[in-house]
Amino acid sequence: MADGPIIPAGSAVPGFSAVTTAGERITHEGLGETMLGFFSPDCRARKKRQSLFVEQARTTARATGRSVLAVVHGTDEEAREQVAELSEVAHVVVEPGDWPLGEAFDIAGYPVFGLITVDGTLSATAFDSGRLPAPSKVAV
Secondary structure, three states, X not given: OOOOOOOOOOOEOOOOEEEOOOOXXXXXXXXXXXXXXXXXXXXXXXXXXXXXXXXXXXXXXXXXXXXXXXXXXXXXXXXXXXXXXXXXXOEEEEEOOOOOHHHHOOOOOOOEEEEEOOOOEEEEEEXXXXXXXXXXXXXX
């Protein structure tokens, strides 16, 4: 179990498989460089931090080729508004409870953000996506 709200930076991304709201199957092997966010409909800081995450994904992550993954812990009904906004810029997974992504990343607080490197390492974590390091440029 992690001491913080997510597994520590420097950790290997744990194995997982999940299905997005668009019906895509995603796995830890297929992520590549990814900006990651975990959200809960019940979190008071969610609206402001989710909006910042969406803006950062739109202006930074997509411009460099970085994938974006957003995980919402709640029911489909609770997550409906969040999914609508997040789906504009991210692959979105809705998990009732915290399985399988929440368990894989040992989520203990919301919202929380991270960066996954091409080699599958969680390189940085933060409670504010704006505090994550700038992405590397992706060769085309």
